[in-house]
Each structure stands twice: as C-alpha cells, then as structure tokens.
Amino acid sequence: MEKLKFIHLTDTHMNAPHAQNHFSKLKLADKVSRVFAHIHANAISPAFVVITGDLSHEGDVQDYEYIRTIVDEGSARLGVPVYVVLGNHDHRAPFREGFLQEEPSEQPYYYSHTIQGVRLIGLNSQIKGHHHGEIDAEQLAWLEETLRTPAENGTIVALHHPLLTINGMPSEHLLANREQLGTVLEGTDVIGVVAGHVHTNNVGTYKGICSVAATGTAFAGEAAEDNQFKMVDFCGYNVISVFEEGITVQSIVLPGMQEEFFRFSMEAAAAHNE
Ligand SMILES: [Fe+2]
C-alpha cells in the first residue's frame, strides 16, 4: 500500500528578475512556477515537495527573497510544504537572510521533518567556495543519532551531491565522503536518497538503498562528441511514491524543444573542480 507520494525537484538555478548572469535570461524561476502548475493540473496530490539544491545561481539576498516568493506560491498552490537543501551554487549567509529571514550565518542548513509517518532529512553538502560537496562531521554525528530511532514509514534523505556516478562524468561530481555517509545510512530505516547536481536522471542503489539524482527544472546535461558535455533546454520533475517495501520513481518531462544552451569539455570541468 502506498504511504504517500512526494515531488522531487532539483537544480532550479533561480535568480531575481533584475539579476544579470549567464542563466538569468533563461527565466528559470518561470520554469519552477510551470512545474508547480503542472503538478497541480495533473492532480498528483503530493504530501510534500523537496528541492535538492542549486536553488539559486550564485544568489544574493534579493535572489533568495525572490526564490522564497516562488516557493511560497508553489506551496500555496499545492497546499503542502516545500523543503529545500543547498547546492554548490547556493550561499549559506544570503540564503539564511533572504529565504529563511534569519540572521545571516555560515551555519550548515540541515533538518528532520516527519510528514504522515515519513521522515525527511535534509543535509547540507555544499561547502563555501567549492564545486564538490561533502557532509561535515557535525551533520554525520547528528544523522547517526537521529537515525537511531526509526520513523513509522521510513526515512528519505535529501542532499545536493549524488551518491552514484553517471556515465561520462568525472568522479568529482559525487559526494566526496559518500562512503562515510553510506556507512551511517546502511542498516537504518532510510529507504531513499534524493539528490541533484548532475542535471541528469540517474537511479540505482548505494549500500542497498535506492539512490536518485534528478534532471531538474533548469536544463539537462547530455554527453556529446569529443569528450564534451552539452546542456539542453529541459524542465521536469520526479514523483516518488513511498511503499511499505521501498520507493518508486516516475520522471515527468514538460514539453520543450530541447534546444542546446551551451557545452563544455569534460577536461575543463575536471580542472574547474580542483
Ligand atoms: Fe546545478
């Protein structure tokens, strides 16, 4: 029997309308609003939505204030909470000030919420000034303690950097200490790990736990000739259903032209990651 379903969004890369950067002309916040409208129109009725990072594209306080309005509109439209985690293109202090309306600080943003017996744990894998990600010792200790008590209907862990490698990408995109995180998760009530960062749908198991990376709402990555990677117009989301025995993942793609935005060489990407 299905316990609940939830929506997994990722890599929204939003900016305030006045922002001027590589992505702002693509109006990526509009895509997120389209996604919320699509979920509503299709009567999916999720219990919650989680966005796994790169909420902004190098956002400042104004960007995060704007992103909060988009998220709040979506939450009101669906009538359910929208939870977020931070990605490598996010920044903790302006996020805390603009999105959470708290004092700005570099404290990692992580939490546990239980919705209809399913526990959602959000982790902060983003590290200031770095493209790669890891879960710090403070969060690992908190996670280990939290998972000592199982949730009624299992636990979902959300973070930005994925646990599974994808074809054609250098390993720097993986969570740097996935082995450590996997050791904490193994043998607990965690039934799924949801992530983003790679802008590609990728589902498998890590330490026996279903591990998902979603394409996201902003654009999709595809391998191209000459060891290049191209980013194409794309917008979609995943519907994740939680059952007694685990989870299922359904990918929904909104209509689009899949026009190529830009491409980069994998060698340059690897050098950038160092
Ligand atoms: Fe991203």
Ligand SMILES: [Fe+2]
């Ligand atoms: Fe990312």
